[in-house]
Amino acid sequence: MIERKLSGAKPQIALPAGSIDTQLHMYLDGFPSLPGGPAVPEGSPGPAEYRKVMHWLGISRLVITQGNAHQRNNDNLVAALGVMGDIARGVAVIDATTSDAELARLHAAGVRGARIMDLPGGAVRLDELAAVDARASHAGWMMAVQFDGNGIEAHYPRLAALKSRYVIDHHGKFFAGIAPDGPEVVMLKRLIDKGNCWFKFAGCYESSRIGGPGYEDVGAVARIIAAHAPQRIVWGTNWPHNQARSTADYPDDAALLDTVLGWIDGDENRRLALVDNPQDLFGFQGRWGEIVKGSDHLA
Secondary structure (H helix, E strand, O other): OOOOOOOOOOOOOOOOOOOEEEEEOOOOOOOOOOOOOOOOOOOOOOHHHHHHHHHHHOOOEEEEEOOHHHOOOOHHHHHHHHHHHHHEEEEEOOOOOOOHHHHHHHHHHOEEEEEEEOOOOOOOOHHHHHHHHHHHHHHOOEEEEEOOHHHHHHHHHHHHOOOOOEEEOHHHOOOOOOOOOOHHHHHHHHHHHOOOEEEEEOOHHHOOOOOOOOOHHHHHHHHHHHHHOHHHEEEOOOEOOOOOOOHHHOOOHHHHHHHHHOOOOOHHHHHHHHHHHHHHHOOOOOOOOOOOOOOOOOO
16 A cells, blocks of 8 residues: 655745645545546545645645546546535546537536546547647637657647647656757747647656656756746646555655756746646636636636
């Protein structure tokens, strides 16, 4: 049984009030894994455990992403959003067949995004990107797009054509590595400069070739993107770190937070990444302390 660290010494970088964790998964009892996806993580880490992490790190709001274990069935996500309430938003899995009624149900639950996961276990891949973009755009949602970033040149035309706002997930996941001055970074900047692309700091350990504690290969690119477009950075814990297979592999979230947020220069830019940018991208209404669930879309 993995022992997940849920508390400890506070991070050295204090999160500002209203900070949003834009990347986590949550698992409730009664929602088993489905064919095509991985198993539900050991222990089904859910709301009670995550609330401890929120208190530990200083997180105020959260975005729950549909886990691969549940493939195209969003019922676990809807239930988790119901438990977490107005401080939560969600990223669901939809496709071309998703009805307006289902979009409205998801929207009412707090969903504000659609997930593309073009890696093993993903429910909806890049070959459905245009169809999902059409549905997400109709709903007024963003998209969270994850793929092997070393293929960004091949994927660039369809990413550049997206109508929805979207985030490139998990530091771009350049599994084979890239040079900070390489063409992949040039293309990232170009996509961001179009005005509807964000870049997510989360799960650096999943693609780092150097490893911890510094993850400097991922950090070198992250620093460049954060300096280039601080208004387009968002951050997430990637809790409960589904790739961890043992207690020894499980990261210390406070130490990881300090490492990753250290790649963003200055308190003002960190506030953008932690509060202002995700508040806008994921449809949190009003200022922190004045959140109203819901919006004009699909009301």
